[in-house]
Amino acid sequence: VTQPGSSTQAVAQLAALLGADCVRTDAGELAPLLVDHRGLYHGNAAALILPRSVEQVATTLAFCNAHHIGVVPQGGNTGYCGGATPDQSGNQVIVSLARLNRLRNIDPLNYSLTCEAGCLLAEVQRAAADAERLFPLSLGSEGSCQIGGNLSTNAGGTSVLRYGMMRELTLGLEVVLADGRVLDSLTGLRKDNTGYDVKSLFLGAEGTLGIITAATLKLFPAARSIATAFVAVADVQAAVELLSRLRNHSGDRVSSFELIPRLAVELTVQHIRPTVDPLPGRHDWYVLCELTSPRADEPLDTVLEDVLADAYTAGLVQDAAIAQSGREAESFWFLRENIPRAQRLDGESLKHDISVPVAALPQFVTQAAAWLASHVPEGRLIAYGHVGDGNLHFNLNQDPLIAAEKFLGRADEVRRAIHALVHEFGGSFSAEHGIGQLKVGELERYASPVELDLMRAIKLAFDPNGIMNPGKVLKGS
Numbered sequence: 001v002t003q004p005g006s007s008t009q010a011v012a013q014l015a016a017l018l019g020a021d022c023v024r025t026d027a028g029e030l031a032p033l034l035v036d037h038r039g040l041y042h043g044n045a046a047a048l049i050l051p052r053s054v055e056q057v058a059t060t061l062a063f064c065n066a067h068h069i070g071v072v073p074q075g076g077n078t079g080y081c082g083g084a085t086p087d088q089s090g091n092q093v094i095v096s097l098a099r100l101n102r103l104r105n106i107d108p109l110n111y112s113l114t115c116e117a118g119c120l121l122a123e124v125q126r127a128a129a130d131a132e133r134l135f136p137l138s139l140g141s142e143g144s145c146q147i148g149g150n151l152s153t154n155a156g157g158t159s160v161l162r163y164g165m166m167r168e169l170t171l172g173l174e175v176v177l178a179d180g181r182v183l184d185s186l187t188g189l190r191k192d193n194t195g196y197d198v199k200s201l202f203l204g205a206e207g208t209l210g211i212i213t214a215a216t217l218k219l220f221p222a223a224r225s226i227a228t229a230f231v232a233v234a235d236v237q238a239a240v241e242l243l244s245r246l247r248n249h250s251g252d253r254v255s256s257f258e259l260i261p262r263l264a265v266e267l268t269v270q271h272i273r274p275t276v277d278p279l280p281g282r283h284d285w286y287v288l289c290e291l292t293s294p295r296a297d298e299p300l301d302t303v304l305e306d307v308l309a310d311a312y313t314a315g316l317v318q319d320a321a322i323a324q325s326g327r328e329a330e331s332f333w334f335l336r337e338n339i340p341r342a343q344r345l346d347g348e349s350l351k352h353d354i355s356v357p358v359a360a361l362p363q364f365v366t367q368a369a370a371w372l373a374s375h376v377p378e379g380r381l382i383a384y385g386h387v388g389d390g391n392l393h394f395n396l397n398q399d400p401l402i403a404a405e406k407f408l409g410r411a412d413e414v415r416r417a418i419h420a421l422v423h424e425f426g427g428s429f430s431a432e433h434g435i436g437q438l439k440v441g442e443l444e445r446y447a448s449p450v451e452l453d454l455m456r457a458i459k460l461a462f463d464p465n466g467i468m469n470p471g472k473v474l475k476g477s
């Protein structure tokens with residue numbers, strides 16, 4: 001938003017306000033923050049701001065607002081849609097939350113925890129576990145993504161089925177607004193009907209409305225009984241039916257239910273050591289399912305075995321391995337969590353983070369797979385993920401015999417076709433990864449005019465100068 005040339009002066013002023021230690025311009029230090037995790041976007045920045053306190057975040061935003069400088073909040077930079085990457089002008093500043101990483105309070109009786117935005121998700125899970133509680137959000141990137149990034153993308157992952165997405169796991173927020181004012185809504189209240197739920201607008205806003213500096217999160221009783229199985233299923237319909245049976249017979253103890261196609265197993269075994277294929281034969285589809293209970297004496301293995309045996313008799317299940325130890329369960333999860341990395345090591349990918357109603361998933365997969373088989377010989381379908389939420393990563397990997405450019409050249413057409421089919425099924429083209437800069441056009445295409453109007457009005461009310469993460473989520477913002 002600033003004029004070229006004025007940014008050097010602005011950076012010097014920011015350094016004077018915050019201290020030189022908080023304002024970095026070294027090209028080597030900035031380089032990894034200027035490219036997104038998937039390598040889709042490359043930007044530039046006038047500086048990296050590394051605040052140590054909420055007051056320093058407020059000072060930064062008040063200054064940038066007064067000088068119309070674009071601000072790009074950045075957490076762990078693991079996002080999938082280029083939301084944390086600045087534009088190429090070199091006039092924007094990145095505000096990293098990495099040093100705002102204190103656990104402020106844990107309240108076991110209230111089943112809540114308050115932490116700063118820069119805490120890593122894995123650290124928060126550990127802090128909860130140390131207090132014999134569970135913070136259930138679980139993602140493959142949990143060792144490097146931050147709570148602020150999870151809140152801002154409304155992250156999902158592998159336990160949404162039981163515990164919900166980040167929005168449902170949040171009780172309160174502390175946010176610095178675009179003009180530097182601080183919204184302190186860090187309440188641990190479970191019930192609070194006092195007017196509009198303003199804080200909820202920052203969840204999933206991808207840094208376009210303000211910077212989240214802290215959150216109060218919901219905790220649950222720790223899991224004391226766990227049963228995990230890697231199951232070969234007849235098809236996607238069988239997976240959906242198995243989920244329903246498991247939920248019913250276990251008293252809703254299913255915490256994860258992930259669909260995995262054969263190609264995902266093969267690529268992970270091929271590219272990532274030490275991945276082990278849990279079953280001896282080859283099957284088209286698998287699910288990785290986990291049952292958990294806070295009771296130490298709940299016979300979840302027996303429940304799982306019984307349901308799987310019945311499902312085998314009914315022709316839904318073809319084979320299954322029930323983990324005999326925590327180590328074996330970890331090896332099943334190692335396979336699942338490494339699918340994105342295996343995809344990357346195997347070549348180029350086209351990714352579609354879609355959801356449809358769970359019951360419609362089998363029909364959607366059948367139709368979409370048939371279209372791909374007849375129209376896109378350059379790619380191999382690798383559809384996996386959170387089937388219990390109706391959310392699949394409906395991805396394609398480059399056929400090794402086809403040149404990358406030829407495969408990538410099909411991206412727009414394939415996206416168009418898949419998202420059109422998702423729309424027909426009443427689904428979403430952005431189930432859990434967000435919009436960022438990658439899907440701004442898709443939001444324009446699929447959101448209703450009323451929704452877009454309201455979103456623009458909210459943006460204008462919260463950020464009248466348009467400094468917060470310009471160009472992300474809303475077109476022309």
Ligand code: FAD
Binds near residue numbers: 037148151157
């Ligand atoms: P970043 O990438 O740094 O930022 C993401 C967005 O949030 C940007 O728009 C940024 O500007 C904004 N932002 C960051 N911090 C703040 C803040 N404090 N205040 C305001 N705005 C902020 N996602 C899922 O939903 N489910 C999954 O299962 C999942 N699995 C993944 C597995 C792997 C291996 C990887 C690499 C990613 C995965 N993701 C998944 C995507 C990603 O990890 C999540 O979206 C995560 O929540 C992003 O957190 P981050 O700290 O890296 O955020």
Ligand code: 2HG
Binds near residue numbers: 140351
């Ligand atoms: C997952 O569920 C992530 O593993 C990443 O959301 C999905 O790479 C992907 O498409």
Ligand code: ZN
Binds near residue numbers: 157
């Ligand atoms: Zn996912």
